[in-house]
Amino acid sequence: MELPSNYLEEMKELLGDQYEAYLASFEQKTRQGLRVNTAKIAPETFRQKADISLECVPWCENGFAFDEKQTVTKHPYYYAGLYYVQEPSAMIPASHLPVEPGDFVLDLCAAPGGKATELGAKLKGKGMLLANDISNSRAKGLLKNLELFGISNLFVSSEESDKLKKAYPAYFDKILIDAPCSGEGMFRRDKAMVKDWLQKGPDYYVPIQRKLLLDAADMLKKGGMLLYSTCTFSVKENEENIAYLLQERPDMELLMPEWDEYFSHGKKEGFENCIRIFPHLAPGEGHFAALLGKRTDGEEQSEKCLKKPAKSKKTPVSDLKDCPEFAVFMQQITKPLSGKTEVQKERIYLLPEGTKIERGIRYLRTGLYLGDQKKKRFEPSQALAMCLKAEDFKKSVSFKGDDERVIRYLKGETLDLSDTEAENEKGWVLVCVDGYGLGWGKAAGGILKNKYYAGWRMQS
Template sequence: MNLPQKYLDTMKDMLGDEFDAYLDSFNDSRYYGLRVNTLKITPEEFLRISPFELKPIPWIENGFYFSENDKPAKHPYYYAGLYYIQEPSAMTPANVLPVNEDDAILDMCAAPGGKSTELGAKLNHTGMLVTNDISNSRAKALLKNIEVFGIPNVLVMSEDPKKLVSYYPEFFDKIMIDAPCSGEGMFRKDNKLIKSWEKNGPEFYHEIQKGVLLAASKMLKPGGIMQYSTCTFSKLEDEESIRYILNECPELKLIDVKPYEGFSHGYEDDGQERDMQMSKTVRIWPHRMAGEGHFVALIKKDGSDGASVIPSSPSRGLKIPKELQEFLDEITYPVDTADISIRDERVFILPKQAGNTAGLRVMRTGLLLGEIKKNRFEPSQALAMVLRKDQYVSAVDLKSDDENVIRYLKGETIQIDPESCGVVRQSGWQLVCVDGYPLGWGKLANGTLKNKYLAGWRMM
């Protein structure tokens, strides 16, 4: 690997006697990880059904290493949203950010969704997650991952973080900033990033980071906590970006990141004008821990927690059409009809804290329940992923090794034996499951299941 000399000189200055050990880590094998979706299954339950060779990631309660020989992205459990595939050190930021039920949380630079999916799982169907990425194409992947994970209480946006400030002044209990960075921690994983580093290095990203941090500070409510992380080793992008925001906003203070053996402290202030206690931040180095590398800091705003002032809300509490009510009578998932909003025949359940987002590029507001079409209601793929098997009146439950599971995920019509699949009613809508975990919808008639799996999600 042809590492830039400027980068090598900087790393040698930072690491001193550990520099050779760091260089040797480039010869090690990559680490592969998955994080269990605790909205759907506990880590203990997942271990009982997992077909993979798994080892716990010691500092991530629901994280596991898997073997390079395993292919978890091809397994039906992946399509059921039972886990997210993620580099182990990248699991750390969302793991250390303390989340309480009913929190309003913003993930500012969220795509493809590794941190947001964990934050949404921690909220456990409460509060609200606003997950944003300025890139529209990346935000589409973010939306899919949010929906696969079964997170209903969400606003998915594709907006410049600076524009959000006027909509959410001092609104959020928690803010996640996994900042755009030069990606030095990913060189071993993807050496194409070296070319990108040579084109846009730490100085370029430091300026972006300052803007993102300043916007976040204005949206964090008193008593709130924001988390800043990068997958780079640059002091300029890590400690210096933190130093910038602490100097700009004296009401912000660093708090300790939950310690774990192997974490390295951030670099101290080196005699700067005030002690900012950079040792409260942490670094993950690939020669010290089984991960690629990360920097993580937690920052708290002075003041006491108070209720977030919710912006004026969009229309909700509408009269429920007959066809929608008939479907709602068939599910036991809790739906407050006062939170239902209907736009262009599409039916949504809005988060309690959702306000007026007019003027923002919003890709999803709350949970898409489905669509009203010619006096009938068609449930959405997103709703299927939120439900449990026992929350719909009838389900087709297939075994993970049944060839019909793959055929269903490929969008094919399948023949089933209703009795062996646990079907309650012999015709109409069915919640299609694998080993009891929902995958999507189908419509049953005379043993033929018409496939309603979302076309854009199909297995290739």
């Protein structure tokens, strides 16, 4: 691969005697990875159930590498939202931001959802995740991935950071910025990134990154944490941006989490707490990360995780008196759901506790989309199905992973229920694979009419 000469000079200065080893890494194969959705299944249980050959990713306890010959995106468990396909180094940011259930979390540059799905899983249905991406088209893909993962306590927006700052000042406990960058760490994986770098190098991205950092700092609560990451090696885009943030926001400080032994520490004096990952030293592509905190009352933080604000009282899902069919349907869900229901035209949403819809923000989703109320009927959403397991709904049918009817269902076909536990059921049925929700069907006379969302169907 022909690399730009000025880039090579910078890497030679950055790496010193490791420079030749870095160049040699371009002759090695890149790695494919997947990250298990811990909101639905434990990593060890997944390894036992899935017929996929996996190798642990050392810096992510629910991350695994796999042979690229395996078509993991055609596996039924992928459609059940049990994992996300992600390059191993890209697992670093979300796995090292210490999100806890009940946090209010912002993923500022979230599409296509690799980090956001992990942040949402770590919340375990408590608190709130706002996943934002400035590109509306990319934000639509982000929404799909979050719903596939069964993340219920979510808002998805497509907005400029300064507009979000006005709507959410000092609002979030944790913020992730996986910033747009020159992509030097991806040169080995994607040759097209070299061409992009020549057109838009580090100098193009630095102003964008600095604006994101300042706006994010203003949206962070006192005592909150912000993780900044890029997939580039440039000191300009990394340590110098952190220095700029600390200068402009004196209440921010650089923290020192327990970084993995595979990581190389910062290359600028005073910024050793930042880390990089190099492909010649670790099983992944290039990445940078820095964890920062906002001081409380002008004093430095003494602990990684600070005291949480008081949690609001839980309120049950309302029955919506003008839609009795909704109430009847919700009685079949045995999994506890709490929050405030809101009707937008025909659609019914469940907003996370303690949240509200802010004016002027371009939202793609506000809360869990439960379904549509229509004339004397309620139709549940695909998003709701993805939040449920077989035991969470009174009428369900669960096929084994190797049952050919799973693939037929995912392709939108009608199914015969004559030899299943749902043979005599009538009405809405939750369709599952090995107990994990895939979507809805409507049963009558031993036949299941397929209601799997058309836009998600498996292609032949």
